[in-house]
Amino acid sequence: MLKGKRILLAVTGSIAAYKSAMLIRLFIKEGAEVRVIMTEMAKNFITPLTMATLSKNPILVDFYNPENGDWNSHVSLGLWADLYLIAPASANTLSKMAGGIADNLLLTTYLSAKCPVAVAPAMDLDMYRHPATQASLSLLRERGVHVIEPASGELASGLDGKGRMEEPEEILHQVDELFERKATLAGRKVIITAGPTREPIDPVRFISNYSSGKMGYSLAESFAGRGADVVLVSGPVSLNPGNPRIRRINVETAVQMKDAVISNVDNADIAVLCAAVADYAPETVASSKIKRKQSDMTLNLVPNPDIAAELGKIKKKGMITVGFALETDNELENARQKLKRKNLDAIVLNSLKDEGAGFAHDTNRVTIISSCGDVVEGVLKRKEEVASDIVDYVEKLLLCSRD
Numbered sequence: 001m002l003k004g005k006r007i008l009l010a011v012t013g014s015i016a017a018y019k020s021a022m023l024i025r026l027f028i029k030e031g032a033e034v035r036v037i038m039t040e041m042a043k044n045f046i047t048p049l050t051m052a053t054l055s056k057n058p059i060l061v062d063f064y065n066p067e068n069g070d071w072n073s074h075v076s077l078g079l080w081a082d083l084y085l086i087a088p089a090s091a092n093t094l095s096k097m098a099g100g101i102a103d104n105l106l107l108t109t110y111l112s113a114k115c116p117v118a119v120a121p122a123m124d125l126d127m128y129r130h131p132a133t134q135a136s137l138s139l140l141r142e143r144g145v146h147v148i149e150p151a152s153g154e155l156a157s158g159l160d161g162k163g164r165m166e167e168p169e170e171i172l173h174q175v176d177e178l179f180e181r182k183a184t185l186a187g188r189k190v191i192i193t194a195g196p197t198r199e200p201i202d203p204v205r206f207i208s209n210y211s212s213g214k215m216g217y218s219l220a221e222s223f224a225g226r227g228a229d230v231v232l233v234s235g236p237v238s239l240n241p242g243n244p245r246i247r248r249i250n251v252e253t254a255v256q257m258k259d260a261v262i263s264n265v266d267n268a269d270i271a272v273l274c275a276a277v278a279d280y281a282p283e284t285v286a287s288s289k290i291k292r293k294q295s296d297m298t299l300n301l302v303p304n305p306d307i308a309a310e311l312g313k314i315k316k317k318g319m320i321t322v323g324f325a326l327e328t329d330n331e332l333e334n335a336r337q338k339l340k341r342k343n344l345d346a347i348v349l350n351s352l353k354d355e356g357a358g359f360a361h362d363t364n365r366v367t368i369i370s371s372c373g374d375v376v377e378g379v380l381k382r383k384e385e386v387a388s389d390i391v392d393y394v395e396k397l398l399l400c401s402r403d
């Protein structure tokens with residue numbers, strides 16, 4: 001899978017830098033072309049000569065070569081690469097990447113890279129589990145960076161725990177998978193709804209819910225990562241899509257969300273309805289702030305359109321539609337009814353009874369139920385991994401619909 005691929009490998013200052021040397025050998029053996037960026041600190045851990053010899057290319061450290069003045073263009077490096085892999089990625093570099101800091105070649109290249117980006121963190125266990133590092137990693141994931149989780153074991157500090165850079169063979173395996181997945185949905189158009197809707201009551205108040213949009217955004221990244229063109233119809237959330245293949249349309253209300261979906265559904269191959277749409281909206285929206293009174297107040301609510309059901313009525317042959325069902329009781333039965341009522345091909349069931357699943361968590365546990373009777377039970381995983389499992393399943397449905 002790596003034959004002819006161009007891998008830009010960046011190495012930061014970490015004892016795990018010696019593993020990058022082995023990684024280069026593995027990449028080259030697989031037929032990839034490798035160029036290497038090193039930070040100043042990385043040179044203390046492994047020599048540029050070793051890395052240059054193994055990669056068969058000069059090492060890039062500065063913005064220019066001090067000997068001949070040649071400019072190391074971060075823009076062309078980012079364009080050259082099919083994958084930008086930062087391994088080992090130190091806590092310092094991860095937090096600079098998350099913060100958009102651009103004070104070395106590794107970072108400017110990251111900011112201008114157009115290709116998929118992966119990081120293999122390496123650090124001490126306390127640094128790894130520190131909220132600052134975890135926040136950087138989750139921000140990078142939200143922006144589409146693939147994180148190769150560190151392994152647990154003995155660390156250079158003598159302590160035992162999670163933080164050790166993954167072994168070169170496992171990194172190679174994950175890189176291989178990234179390339180394999182990259183193109184499987186090229187040319188496909190996907191519509192995803194994500195986040196909550198907001199139904200205004202007056203200029204300062206609205207009805208909404210706790211949806212963070214994480215699941216929908218992870219799905220958008222996962223589809224885009226496999227080459228699909230994604231239209232992400234999003235309610236108000238604090239996330240940003242990272243992949244340029246994702247075109248976001250911002251909406252607030254359920255009616256706006258429905259209009260955006262319907263006007264973009266032409267030629268769509270797949271629709272994933274992940275948004276937590278408010279089922280009701282106030283009948284009228286007060287034009288000025290409603291003032292407090294002593295008496296009780298009644299808010300008249302009217303039903304919102306059911307976007308999934310409307311799509312179910314108009315969908316063309318061969319189009320795959322997937323919904324979500326967040327249930328508290330009779331989970332399987334309720335989900336099956338929704339699947340039928342909305343004419344979906346599959347429904348992803350979330351149970352609020354599962355700890356760590358549902359709104360606002362970084363993890364989720366889902367069961368996928370299909371119209372042909374499949375029931376695929378998942379385990380508790382990070383939302384990115386759940387998204388990837390759902391996309392795997394959608395790919396299966398696409399193959400079946402072709403047969």
Ligand code: CTP
Pocket residue numbers: 193254273274275276277278279304305306307308309322323324325326338342
């Ligand atoms: N959905 C939608 N439009 C709505 C309500 C829901 O598109 N107005 C979609 C959701 O995005 C989800 C699926 O329908 O994919 C099921 O949503 P859910 O809220 O669980 O179902 P409801 O039909 O609203 O049923 P209930 O609230 O009674 O459980």
